[in-house]
Amino acid sequence: MIDPPSGVPLWGASLIGWLLVPAIIGGVAGHVIATRIQSVKQLSTSGLFRKRKLGDRLRPPSRIAYLGDYFNKTPEAHALVDNFVRRAHRNHWLLAQDHWEVLVRDTMCTTEYAELGRAECLRQAQDLTSIHVRTAATAGQCVVCAARQI
Structure with a gap:
């Protein structure tokens, strides 16, 4: 006591x-x-809700790239696909493509890409996602698999 x-x-x-x-x-x-x-970035509402040009409205949105298209581009892209599909997903292409699309979509939904056009947003999001995925995939891991506990 x-x-x-x-x-x-x-x-x-x-x-x-x-x-x-x-x-x-x-x-x-x-x-x-x-x-x-x-420190949260403040976005101006005038930039978010600006009216798109007629060409931008008529053009359909781009698609998230198919991982198979990266396979024959550059040695770095080939290594990314090889690590992400073969090592991180044990050669399961559909699961790897699904997780790639989830990662690109989540990257596109950040405030850094809010003021970009659709095509530029997709291009930059795919570039950034490939950089982020590379490190984990080299170790044989996938962020989405870890989050979903697959």
Whole structure:
């Protein structure tokens, strides 16, 4: 059993400790949250809801690239497909293509791509996704598989 503090100064120190520690922790947490909220990129609504040109509206959206098309492009693209399909997905092309599309879609839904046109958004998202996938695929892992616990 813990002995209670004897004397007024010890009671005062104990009371200050119980009040001060939660206040410091709350202040740090509040500062971190406020900093995070301020660092979020603000998008102007005029840029998000601008009217597209007639050509942009009539042109159908591009498709997410088929992984098989990367196979014969460059040695880097060939290595990406080889690692992503053969190592990370054990040569299961349909599963690898599905996970590729999930990753590209999730990349396209970030605020960095909100002001781009459809074709440019897709191109940049596929480029960035191929960079992110390369490291995990080289180790024989897939981010989507890990998230879905496949």
